Amino acid sequence: METLVFIGQNLDVIAERTVQHVSIVGVAIGLAILTGVPIGILITLNARAASIVLYVAAIIITIPSIALFGLMIPILSLIGQGVGYLPAVIAVLLYSQLPIIRNTYTAISNVDPALREAARGLGMTPSQRLRRVEIPLAIPVVMAGVRIAVVMNIGITAIAAYIGAGGLGVFIARGISQSDPRQLITGALFVSLLAIVSDYFLMWLQRRLTPASSSSRAAGPSELG
Amino acid sequence: MIKLEKLSKVFETPGGGSVIAADQVSMEVPEGEICVLLGPSGCGKTTTLKMINGLIQKTSGKIWVAGCDTDEQDPVQLRRSIGYVIQQIGLFPNMTIEDNICVVPDLLGWDKTKSRRRAGELLELVNLDPGIFLKRYPKELSGGQQQRVGVIRALAADPPVLLMDEPFGAIDPINRAVIQDEFLKMQTELRKTIAFVSHDIDEAIKMADKIAIFKDGVLEQYDSPDDLLARPANDFIASFLGQDRTLKRLSLLQVQDVMFGDQVRVMARDDLEKARGLMREVGHKNIVMVGPRGRARGYLHLNDILDSTGKVEEHYQGLPATVNIRDDLRSAVSKMFRHDTTWLVCVDDEGFFKGSITQRAISHALGATYRDSDVATGAAAEAL
Ligand SMILES: Nc1ncnc2c1ncn2[C@@H]1O[C@H](COP(=O)(O)OP(=O)(O)OP(=O)(O)O)[C@@H](O)[C@H]1O
Ligand SMILES: [Mg+2]
Numbered sequence: 001m002e003t004l005v006f007i008g009q010n011l012d013v014i015a016e017r018t019v020q021h022v023s024i025v026g027v028a029i030g031l032a033i034l035t036g037v038p039i040g041i042l043i044t045l046n047a048r049a050a051s052i053v054l055y056v057a058a059i060i061i062t063i064p065s066i067a068l069f070g071l072m073i074p075i076l077s078l079i080g081q082g083v084g085y086l087p088a089v090i091a092v093l094l095y096s097q098l099p100i101i102r103n104t105y106t107a108i109s110n111v112d113p114a115l116r117e118a119a120r121g122l123g124m125t126p127s128q129r130l131r132r133v134e135i136p137l138a139i140p141v142v143m144a145g146v147r148i149a150v151v152m153n154i155g156i157t158a159i160a161a162y163i164g165a166g167g168l169g170v171f172i173a174r175g176i177s178q179s180d181p182r183q184l185i186t187g188a189l190f191v192s193l194l195a196i197v198s199d200y201f202l203m204w205l206q207r208r209l210t211p212a213s214s215s216s217r218a219a220g221p222s223e224l225g
Numbered sequence: 226m227i228k229l230e231k232l233s234k235v236f237e238t239p240g241g242g243s244v245i246a247a248d249q250v251s252m253e254v255p256e257g258e259i260c261v262l263l264g265p266s267g268c269g270k271t272t273t274l275k276m277i278n279g280l281i282q283k284t285s286g287k288i289w290v291a292g293c294d295t296d297e298q299d300p301v302q303l304r305r306s307i308g309y310v311i312q313q314i315g316l317f318p319n320m321t322i323e324d325n326i327c328v329v330p331d332l333l334g335w336d337k338t339k340s341r342r343r344a345g346e347l348l349e350l351v352n353l354d355p356g357i358f359l360k361r362y363p364k365e366l367s368g369g370q371q372q373r374v375g376v377i378r379a380l381a382a383d384p385p386v387l388l389m390d391e392p393f394g395a396i397d398p399i400n401r402a403v404i405q406d407e408f409l410k411m412q413t414e415l416r417k418t419i420a421f422v423s424h425d426i427d428e429a430i431k432m433a434d435k436i437a438i439f440k441d442g443v444l445e446q447y448d449s450p451d452d453l454l455a456r457p458a459n460d461f462i463a464s465f466l467g468q469d470r471t472l473k474r475l476s477l478l479q480v481q482d483v484m485f486g487d488q489v490r491v492m493a494r495d496d497l498e499k500a501r502g503l504m505r506e507v508g509h510k511n512i513v514m515v516g517p518r519g520r521a522r523g524y525l526h527l528n529d530i531l532d533s534t535g536k537v538e539e540h541y542q543g544l545p546a547t548v549n550i551r552d553d554l555r556s557a558v559s560k561m562f563r564h565d566t567t568w569l570v571c572v573d574d575e576g577f578f579k580g581s582i583t584q585r586a587i588s589h590a591l592g593a594t595y596r597d598s599d600v601a602t603g604a605a606a607e608a609l
Contacts, residue, residue: 118315121280121388122328122378123305132328136319 006182014168014190021167021194024085024157028092029150036097037142040104041130050105057098065091065156069163088157088165095156096149103145107138143206147199154195158187168194226418227254227277227386232286234272234442246272248442250286254435257416261429264439265465270422271312273439274388277420278307291385291418305329308379308387308417312394314371316363322348322374323359329382340381347377351407369400376408380415387419393428405431426466430454430473438462451477471591472555480557481550483590484571486580490515493522493538497530500537513570513578514541521547521570521578547572550579554587 007014043050063071072087081087111134119129161169168190175184234247246269254260262270275281277288279300288295295303316325323344324331330340345355351373363371372395379387393401393408405428412419423429429436430450437447446458454474457463467473489503490513504512504527514523514537523541530540545564548557550571560569561584568583 112313112315114311114313114315115317117280118309118311118313118317121278121304121309121311123301123303123332124328125301128332133317133319137317 003182003185007186010186014171014186017166017168017170018190018194020165021154021157021169021191024088024160024165024167025092025150025153025198028089028153029096029146031089032093032096032100032149033146035093036100036145037104039097040101040142041108041135043101043105044108054098054102054105057101060094061098065095065159066162068094069160073163083163083165085165087163088160088167091160092153092157095153096146099145099148099152100142101145103148104138104142107141108134110141111137140206140210143202143209147202147206150198150202151195154191154198158191226256226289226291227260227420228287228289229253229273229277230287230289232273232276232288233284234269234276234281235284245442247276247283250439250442250444252437252444252447254418254420256418258434259412259419259421259432260435260437261433262420262422262437262439263424263426263429264445266424268439269442270424270439271390272442274390274420274422277388278304278309280304305332305382306384306386308382308384308389310375310379310387310389310392312391312422314368314375314395316371316374316378318363320362321359322361322363322366325363325374326378326381328378333382335382343381344377347380348374350411351377351404369396369404372396373404373407376404380417385418387417387421389419390422391424392421394423401428408432427473427476430477438465440465474591475555475558475587476553478554478590479550480548480552480554480571480582481579483554483586484550484580484582485586488513488578488580490519490578491525491537492517493536493541495537497525497533497535497537497540500525501527501530511568511581513544513581514538515578519578520576521572524570544570547576548582549574554590557582558584558587 039053043053068091069087072090073082076082076087076090115133115137116129119133124132157165157167158169158172161167161173168187171183171187171190173187175181175187230251232247232250233245236244236246238244248269250269250273252260262273264270272281276283277290277295279295290303290307316322317328320328323341326344326347327337327340330343331337341359345359348355348358353370353373358366358370358374363374366374372393376389376392379389393404396404409432421432423432433450435447436450436453438445438453440461446453446462448456451474453462454466454470454477457466457470463470489507489509491500491503493514493516500512504510504525510527512525512527513521514525516522521544523543525537525541529542533540545566546560547570548560550573557569561567567585568581570578571580571582573579
């Protein structure tokens, strides 16, 4: 009850921090798609490169976020950005690489060899094959990777409050330091809500981007449970 | 025209060994003909086919397509100028049927409205309603429908040469026969030069102008279906074609190839005396009764009317069965067995009496190759 009152009184702050939160995750995921998808496609050309890249991305994802933030402080301090927005975006960008690269790589390399042969046999160049057949077929699976990355990083961004990146995590951090359950619950609640809403939005988007009947529905975070 | 000269392919296997998938293959498919590449699994049919459009790099030898040496052409351009049907159909699931059909025209930069109109026409050619199918996705089609689309996709840019790798492999026998017939009908108009891979002998006999039989990468025999069945070059080919290869030739010949045309006939109102006279004159034991305009109506058997008098119409018997002059001998023989008879009356599409066919004439035709059998001997007419 107290929490509801708190929420009611602080709607403007909640909105502001939600926007901060979304802008960190949104910008980082956008950049992650721009880097991860081409990397995922490129590594389909070379099995050895693929295993190295996927291995590195897997290692990055195992670094605890607090440790990663800590690691970046001395490095980014060199350009005066040791704390705040930039390290948060970079962390999310790095954590997103694995799901996005891996899903892109898997999707492209799992395109039915018969389709690839048909495309080649009908006279498509490698880049036409990629644009007209392989990428369209990979989109649902890539989107599933994006969904995993988004949901995972909404949680990670909450921790970025500790390095002064703002966002909904500020409620949680203050709730803990001030022993204020109202702030703590508000933060947790809105982080969860944001994750759920984003996931549904992306699921909707994924369906829209999937041709009517190529029904290769890939497992996203909500199906993984 | 497709011409192969000493074409070879050696695959290096990971173990350090090598597989000779095609061994000095030389053959030529003339303009407008269907050549079926036939042979047991692993004999190199697909490899040979894919070397033609460069999907598999040849090890040595020469290939000409439509008069041009393929070594001197850009492989991508070459493939766009050759229709290709892959065994697994390979329709792109992310594109509508219309876009699938228009893949090559789009790659060639053709006018979209024109190519889309052609897609509709091609669908009609294979009995699919464009109104229903153009905007559908491949998954919404049955296997047979997809296979038809796979074939017309290869035809969309009107290439002179077509490569087909077991194009009708993935469907049930009944639908396969239907598609084969449709395709042959199309081919009589389109006159494409076609290399067609199959491992089904009956399909090969039905579709081919010429059959190329492969074994372990070697082209063992290259002949017309009839010559192949009549004179297999070696034991391998003979056993591959099967013990019943003589019977298979039945489906290569039409009734009109072996029937006796211009037979004597009587009308309903003729006297039996006239019928007897005609039968004795030509030495037959049966005579066909025709209607006023020449349709086959019934027949008389000499022994039944030896002592009878009156008109034909009072004594004739109905015909147990007739065959169309364009049926193949296989269905003629089947009818003979079903009705326990040694001869059948042959009619055209309107039912007009065209001649008769006997078991003797059929076995005679099988004994000779069918070119020789054009000179039918009198002996074969005995059963009439
Ligand atoms: N990429 C490859 N690497 C190594 N060997 C190959 C390769 N492709 C084919 N072969 C071998 O070449 C031979 C001919 O293969 P091919 O696919 O042409 O046979 P096929 O006549 O089409 O058989 P099927 O009727 O089973 O399709 C086989 O022994 C096969 O194992
Ligand atoms: Mg094959």
